[in-house]
Amino acid sequence: MARDFVYVEELGEHVGERVTLKGWLSRKRSSGKVKFLVLRDGTGLLQCVAFVRDTSAELFERCDRIPLESSIAVAGRVRRDDRAPGGFELGIEDLRVLHEAAEFPIQPKEHGVEFLFDHRHLHLRSRTPHAILRVRSEVVRACRDFFHERRFVLIDSPVLTPAACEGTTTLFETDYFGRKAYLTQSGQLYLEPACMAFGRVYCMGPTFRAEKSKTRRHLTEFWMIEPEVAFLEFPGLLELAEEFVSYVVARALDVCREDLKVLDRDTSKLESVRPPFPRLPYDEAARLLTTPESQARMAAAGAPPFAAGNDFGAFDETLLTESADRPVMVTHWPAAIKAFYMQPDEADPSRALCVDVLAPEGYGEIIGGSERIHDHDLLLGRIREHGLPVEAFQWYLDIRKYGTVPHSGFGMGVERCVTWICGVPHLRDAIPYPRQIHRLYP
């Protein structure tokens, strides 16, 4: 890719040279006989300086008239200067305005949530969203690298599907040439057949839930990465999950130091994320949550009390992970409150061979996974018990008729993971254009 300019991130190689940079005017300050223009080019910020003595009167005066966020090309000599943010600055010798911006709505000050997300297309230029989305980019790359390094094959699952995977209440419905179609909730059902063809597979894509959730942990459109492995049984699944999460966190620490610093992330909390993760059987977790102390703390926090046999609430998840320095794997949930396709535990068939991986620091569930039922008749019974239409699942049942084998997989919510790694409070910050119950714009 030929170019006639350099990026801010490359300036270290050009000290003392005359270079051209292209970008946007992110800030300006002036002090009578000296003007500072801060250029932003996507790779960093650069303070460009014009002294009245060293600059033509016309250029010096013109510096003041450039509206913020105008696109500009600046030429000049690069020098080290400790007074400059970033350690380098540019002595302006020439400056061209490529496009003069209209008044930019976002200021370097506090804004409300609604205003910022109404202007998300412009908000992406700001420091915090920029840092988070760079971390997201690296997290996604790490996810793919992890599976490709282990010889997994990418099998993309369809977004438009004919039936629900898990229930019918939370699906987005759309018209498909006169028939009903639904936006996918999970690629899992399509991955299971694929792992019988390729052994180790994964998919990654957007998934959709029409839940009317209004919390910091929910989006209606979010990205999920899901591996599925033939002949993988439950203990191996747990190992895969902890190795995967550890790999992704290690990559973020390795590659995204600067971005995490911008976000003020306490990275010491991530350094300890290494296998093995603690295994916490559901019954043990339930015991911890029903102690008088725990119940008292729930009441004090205004959280609903936990009762054994139920799913965990947000406060319950925080309690279970508060003393852990890495994610906690809650296993062996009551089959009754989990999905129909989960393999029952031989030792106690009322429990499923499944796992929820809970991130520490109150970030909640980032992974849900299980060994899948591989026996045809058992699966058929479960489909009926859950009141699901057997015809719609005929293809899924087929897998159990032609050389069925034990197999396992999980799904990780990309935004949940990025939110945790970045240490930001809300899931909507971890996706470029969030889709929420009240947000479909921009």
Added chain:
RNA sequence: UCCUGAGUAGCUCAGUCGGUAGAGCAGGUGGCUGUUAACCACCGGGUCGCAGGUUCGAGUCCUGCCUCAGGAGCCA
């Protein structure tokens, strides 16, 4: 869907007892030789979410609606 709170200048907010609209930032003009969300002075800027009601008079009190935020449930 439920609970709680909020809606006033482009943005973030203040507005007392019901008495006729304020600040900071942004924008404009001028000043300043090293600024770091610079600073100083001056200027312009309002359908007080919408619709009713009470009142001599409503940003303020009442009713309904709308929008948003925080939380719950559900989930990744």
